[in-house]
Amino acid sequence: MATRAEIEVLIAQVGMRDRAAFSSLYARTSAKLFGVCLRILKDRAAAEDALQEVFVKIWYNADKFIAGGYSPMTWLITIARNHAIDRLRAAQALTQGMGAEADAVPDGGPGPEALAVAASQRAAIDGCLEELEDDKADAVRGAYLEGYSYQQLADRSGVPVNTMRTWLRRSLLKLRDCLTR
Amino acid sequence: MTDGRQITGDDASRAAEYVLGLMGAFERRAFEAEMAESAVLRDEVRAWDEDLISLAQGFDEVAPGPHVRGALEDRLFGREARRGIWSSLSLWRGLAGAALVGAAALAFVLMRPVVLLPAGDAPVFVSQIATEDNALQMAAVFDAGAGVLQINRVAGAPAEGRVLELWLIAGEGAPVSLGVLPPERRGRIAVPEALADQFRNAVMAISDEPPGGSPTGAPTGRVLAVGVVTAL
Structure with a gap:
């Protein structure tokens, strides 16, 4: 893994349409970003398509990176996560109304909480999520990592959608208080 | 997160909902319009992006197939769109x-x-x-x-x-x-x-x-x- 400064410089160079820098950025970050796409889409071919789109977005948006004030890996991973979630939802939207039940989340297998964070990485957010009740923390992870809507989160918890909305907003504020402590 | 900025609880939870993708299409567009005018909201969104990213950072790295890179470079730097x-x-x-x-x-x-x-x-x-x-x-x-x-x-x-x-x-x-x-x-x-x-x-x-x-x-x-x- 390259250092933060190296990635930052590469993105800035890609912003100036430097193809060699793009190639180098791909070599250093594609496995990380592919891991994110694969985890969200759970399908290798779909994740490879998504990865291609992610790097197309990186190529065209790199010039806006500096102005955005993001740390480089956050910027890259956010593009990958957002694109993968958009794809997941687009696929669900396309299957709805075509007779197929849109249930993109297979039961069984490790849940988001098991896969989300390697044991060695104890980031601030994990500690803060632990302060929330389990089902509230799962809802935050489910929205971020599975792209669940309020309706889907409500269905999974067996509560009305307005209840879920109230719960989650309250939980997000608690989370924010914890993160800013 | 940046300390000392003035932001309401409603703005904070809306920024989080935006980042998580929980807003409906109309609400989202309204929020984006607001964000375009407000540095405080943009900072809040960025702070959530930075905080939540650690949920994705621990995923295993997986090498994509070698064809992806070729297809990508063809697409960005190669010839115009294919026929058909x-x-x-x-x-x-x-x-x-x-x-x-x-x-x-x-x-x-x-x-x-x-x-x-x-x-x-x-x-x-x-x-x-x-x-x-x-x-x-x-x-x-x-x-x-x-x-x-x-x-x-x-x-x-x-x-x-x-x-x-x-x-x-x-x-x-x-x-x-x-x-x-x-x-x-x-x-x-x-x-x-x-x-x-x-x-x-x-x-x-x-x-x-x-x-x-x-x-x-x-x-x-x-x-x-x-x-x-x-x-x-």
Whole structure:
């Protein structure tokens, strides 16, 4: 893994349409970003398509990176996560109304909480999520990592959608208080 | 997170909902419009992005297949789009996925379509039709009750001596022309009744065509921009 400064410089160079820098950025970050796409889409071919789109977005948006004030890996991973979630939802939207039940989340297998964070990485957010009740923390992870809507989160918890909305907003504020402590 | 900034609890939870992708299409666009005017909101969104990223940072790295890099570089730096582009449904869907400005649209890629949403009981469909680089962006709102499609082209124009033509692709069907886009940025297009029920789960696209539009009834020029149609 390259250092933060190296990635930052590469993105800035890609912003100036430097193809060699793009190639180098791909070599250093594609496995990380592919891991994110694969985890969200759970399908290798779909994740490879998504990865291609992610790097197309990186190529065209790199010039806006500096102005955005993001740390480089956050910027890259956010593009990958957002694109993968958009794809997941687009696929669900396309299957709805075509007779197929849109249930993109297979039961069984490790849940988001098991896969989300390697044991060695104890980031601030994990500690803060632990302060929330389990089902509230799962809802935050489910929205971020599975792209669940309020309706889907409500269905999974067996509560009305307005209840879920109230719960989650309250939980997000608690989370924010914890993160800013 | 940055300390000492003034932000209400409502703004903080809305920023988190935005980052998580929990907002509906309309709410999201309103939030993006607000964000464009507010550095405090942008900071809040960025802070959530930075905090939540650690949920994704622990995923295992996996090497993508070697063909991905070749395909990517061909696409960015290689020749123009391949032939037969219009016949490939999977390509359509891929493009649609790519162009979908969804719940998770990047905070700094702000789209601010100014389209008034019609009120009423009939279904309303919206689409953000845009190229990858956002050089061409158009918002479309279809009021099925009135049979009127409102458009607002926020960026881009036809090439010299060419026109832009709008297409609707429903399900597995062939593209159906909705007409040539007017030269003005904003306009209304009357949609024939037979097409009004085709918007659900459809895709809209803009192609480059000769003056007067495609002579064949099917797109003849390049696909410039694609957008998924969303029901509100």
